[in-house]
Amino acid sequence: MNERHSFACSIPIGPVHPALKEPIRVVIDVEGERVVNVDIKRGFAHRGIEFMGMKRNAIQVIPLAERICGICSISHPYAFVKAVENAADIYPAERGQYIRTIIAELERIHSHILWLGVAAHEMGFDSLLYLTWKGREKVLDILEYLTGNRINYSMQMFGGARRDLDEKKIRALRDMISYYRIFNAKQKEIFLKDPTYRLRTRGVGILTKEIALQRCAVGPTARAAGIRLDVRQDQPFDAYADFGVKAIVPEDYEDEYYGDVYDVTLVRLYEIDQSLDIIEFCIDNLPNGPILSIPKMIQILMHIKKNGKEAVGRYEAPRGEVFHYVKFENSDVPKVWKVRAPSYSNINVWEDILLGAEIADVPVAIAYIDPCLCCNDRIAVVRKEGKVLPWEKIVEECVRKTNRIRREIG
Amino acid sequence: MLYGEEVIEKMKESLGENFLEGKVIERKEGVKKLVKKDVFVKVKREAQMDAIKTLLSMGDVYLIVMSGEDRGDVITVNYHFSLNYANPGKENVVTISMDVPKNDLKLQSLTAIFRGASTTEREMHEMLGIDFIGLKDKRHLFLPEDWPEGKYPWRRDEYGVKDMVKFTHKNVRSEVKKNE
């Protein structure tokens, strides 16, 4: 064992690098072109959020939970609000439940389009980055019209939502849905039918069902491996309970699947279609009535202080399952608050999919799980002797391989 | 397929006197008022592996996360599991809690059953100081490498971090006072 590793060189992919936008340290040992060992250090984004949350009252924790992550900014407050509603026995108003679901599905669309652009950029298709991100601007315009901000829209409150929808906003939503059906059809043609993309991603970063189960992977990562796992299907809540969501797995759409990057792209593209269907269902069946079941905030805090116990809340974010556990004891300041983001367990999958891959495939495999390191909420190093290669060289290799494949197929 | 109160019944009969209490939280969701249940179970610390093995025999299980609380003389440790995933409308979240005294903070590690449990056990080790028997990798997960020894962020006693907190908003107030 020792002789094999003595010829390996280590490549530290350090905290500040131009490809990933967040600080994390990954050290990979390579022999020739193949990767033999991976080590990860997290913790460069650790801000002590749970510690701070145990000093503020329940309503003040909601803006803190929103800023755990800027991309999945609805997911953490949604799970927290469901947990507190379960703990203090508050029933949310029906119109508020549907409005929360509409905003959550809009966020899923923008997050998946963001990932498609980033994955294309890692491979060297920069024009695809600009095309997909330009299409994403329409969702951000609608979100700004409905809530007031492009990112960090605070629409959640215990008992419902904070802002209402009227006729003009519903008409704008219907325009957006028809725009995105055409845009997504174009995207599916570009990503799934292009021969270069197919050759570049088939067989890269294969994740089998057994490994995904052992590492407790969640979200599209697990669905691409073939497990039909989705919180909106298994424990439905709010408007999902009326719609009936089915998890999307590649075997429904393709004949052969391996759990690689091509399958994960397919799962995300079809999830955008599913989100458009859910938004249409919610607009067509929007119930009438108030949006909040307890209108004044002081009354909500007094209710929590009297009845608060312990409870659990979950939600399916664009990257996987978000889990919050909260416990109150005669006060409106939570005694225990535990957050678990999807990238917490998905990062363990890197060790399995990077083994045996070539250096040029490392950026693509790292982007496979859609890492959101700030969601890790806190955010590994093995230092060995050896040659040190800078990250730009790795990205250059990745782009060179793409060009070589493109030239070969003519 | 076991759901709700049936899970508690099966745990009670297989653990006997090590089972302390159990409860179910029931909610109704959406306009159609679909029923959803969550299960909470409290056991004695000696029955840790028995309780988990009983749960594994009830269906497909995966470990979500562990959480803990400092309550003076004991630390309460909760294991959160998901039972029977991938079945529409029939999944349960089962929480198993146990009290561990502070002068004997040791628990068995689950890495032999779930390889992905090492992440959450490393976090409990650095945040509360619990020792897991059988865990191979005990490095810090989120805290930096030069963190001082013996300081555990989630504890409320003399090992806590109250003296390491930095108030950044004080800068503005002290500037205003200097100019006055």
Added chain:
Amino acid sequence: MAKLTNFKRALWVFHVPTGSCNGCDIEIIAALTPRYDLERFGIKLVGTPRHADVLLVTGCVVRSMADKLKRIYEQTPDPKAVIVVGNCGATGGVFYDSYNVAGPVDEIIPVDVYVPGCPPRPEAIIDAVVKAWLKLEKLERGEQ
């Protein structure tokens, strides 16, 4: 003495994330996309601080990133400007009482322009880069 002519050409920008929630980072990249299009001014994102003229820092500085931020500041060649994007870098933002935050950015490196907002819009970020450009040109003329 040779005349400095750097700022007759366009600015190159390097982005430093120090433990943020990513909202500001996404708005910086959105400023390059066809709707806001920074590249028509010639401003582009580079991969190493040794080529950069302007540093864009986001996030409240976490303890383990403080010395790395200082080293990146020293690696950037003169003349340079530092822009802090978002509320977290300016005063701590929502994370004002944490045990792992080494302070707002101006306790570690000197800052020229602050852009408030959570997150600020891409138009505000473009405005800030142009203000830093004008400040650098004024400094260059003032020294001569």
